Amino acid sequence: MEKVSTQSTADVSVPIEKNTTESRQEEVVPSVLPVESVGETIERPSRDEYEEKPVVRRVIQAPVIDEELFPESQEILIKAQPSPTGDQCMFRINRNLLEGYSWFFSGFESAEGSPFAERLFSLGDVATILVHETAFTLTREDKTIVDWKPLAIEVGKAVRELLADGGTLLSPKIIAEIPSENEIREGIQKAIDEEVNPGVAGHGGNVTLLSVTGNTVTIKMGGGCQGCSAADLTLKQGIHTTFRKYVPKVGAIYDETDHAAGLNPFFQGELNA
Amino acid sequence: MPKLNRFKIKIETGDAGMEGPVRFCINSHQVPLEDCVGSTAAGQTFEGGFEVRSFAHSLTLVGPEKGNWNIKRVQVDFEPDAIAPYSVTLGEVVLDETTELNIWKDPPQPTFDV
Numbered sequence: 136m137e138k139v140s141t142q143s144t145a146d147v148s149v150p151i152e153k154n155t156t157e158s159r160q161e162e163v164v165p166s167v168l169p170v171e172s173v174g175e176t177i178e179r180p181s182r183d184e185y186e187e188k189p190v191v192r193r194v195i196q197a198p199v200i201d202e203e204l205f206p207e208s209q210e211i212l213i214k215a216q217p218s219p220t221g222d223q224c225m226f227r228i229n230r231n232l233l234e235g236y237s238w239f240f241s242g243f244e245s246a247e248g249s250p251f252a253e254r255l256f257s258l259g260d261v262a263t264i265l266v267h268e269t270a271f272t273l274t275r276e277d278k279t280i281v282d283w284k285p286l287a288i289e290v291g292k293a294v295r296e297l298l299a300d301g302g303t304l305l306s307p308k309i310i311a312e313i314p315s316e317n318e319i320r321e322g323i324q325k326a327i328d329e330e331v332n333p334g335v336a337g338h339g340g341n342v343t344l345l346s347v348t349g350n351t352v353t354i355k356m357g358g359g360c361q362g363c364s365a366a367d368l369t370l371k372q373g374i375h376t377t378f379r380k381y382v383p384k385v386g387a388i389y390d391e392t393d394h395a396a397g398l399n400p401f402f403q404g405e406l407n408a
Numbered sequence: 409m410p411k412l413n414r415f416k417i418k419i420e421t422g423d424a425g426m427e428g429p430v431r432f433c434i435n436s437h438q439v440p441l442e443d444c445v446g447s448t449a450a451g452q453t454f455e456g457g458f459e460v461r462s463f464a465h466s467l468t469l470v471g472p473e474k475g476n477w478n479i480k481r482v483q484v485d486f487e488p489d490a491i492a493p494y495s496v497t498l499g500e501v502v503l504d505e506t507t508e509l510n511i512w513k514d515p516p517q518p519t520f521d522v
Binding site: 193199202212214220227290292 | 457464468470471479481482496497498499500501503505506507509510513517518519520521522
């Protein structure tokens with residue numbers, strides 16, 4: 136409320152009745168205040184209070200349920216899903232490869248002790264592997280090839296053979312080395328505060344850490360990043376590199392809307408308190 | 409983002425129901441759903457839809473004016489222009505007077521068996 140001081144009746148100009156449009160417009164403006172309020176201070180709602188502001192609601196995400204991906208089967212079933220740009224290919228499998236965690240293999244050297252990764256890297260042309268529960272995503276060395284079918288068929292055959300053998304897929308050292316969620320949260324927050332946000336601030340953007348589950352991180356890109364066509368590229372190239380520099384054992388890094396593509400279908404989209 | 413001709417929504421309410429009309433927000437404009445059947449009371453199922461015939465840059469389900477609305481499951485059937493219709497099923501979520509649920513999902517990427 137803003138305080139408004141009233142004037143005496145002598146100071147108030149009363150419009151003279153004229154038969155014109157102008158005078159009719161003047162009449163609708165309150166010109167004379169009630170006598171009892173003259174000289175007193177009355178409270179009048181401010182301009183903001185007169186206007187009903189629309190409720191600003193927060194948009195939240197719900198988990199996508201993908202029940203029909205695989206039929207009930209004892210058989211090993213694998214589906215390949217290349218990205219629209221062809222820069223990566225996600226494989227979904229009706230088996231859990233790494234329950235509760237995700238792991239990023241940055242190259243052949245990082246695959247030591249993990250037959251799953253060693254085998255895929257040995258196919259040639261596989262640059263990186265990201266394993267997350269029932270899915271794994273590959274990028275390739277030759278970025279000019281966008282047709283994933285020939286390599287995907289080889290990948291499917293290799294994974295099926297490995298699973299049929301029943302041996303260890305991923306090194307037990309991987310789980311043992313994963314830091315606590317708190318350590319990951321602190322490291323990622325530091326990366327956001329020190330490098331990521333100062334970097335995207337120039338474009339009016341900001342990045343918020345939404346959750347850490349196991350070693351999987353979910354972030355939200357806001358401000359100028361939201362809806363920006365470069366956001367996907369920025370996220371992959373810049374933010375991923377920075378996060379992995381600060382927290383080398385971080386696994387999958389998702390934008391809160393990635394679950395639409397089925398990468399993290401069980402993400403709730405809420406802050407981890 | 410394809411042009412959206414029409415969408416249908418089926419909402420299964422959980423323990424906490426909602427009173428009042430079910431509204432959605434398209435490109436920041438709040439609109440009530442059409443052809444509504446059923447209810448949003450606890451344990452009930454509601455169905456509605458809307459003839460969009462435009463490009464949906466954002467599509468959300470608006471939370472209740474008061475209290476919590478526990479949604480057990482949402483199924484959205486999209487009928488886009490020039491591409492095949494597709495459906496998306498969303499899991500449990502709670503909406504209130506400060507929230508709205510993103511119900512827009514891009515068409516699924518093609519997959520193949522390997």
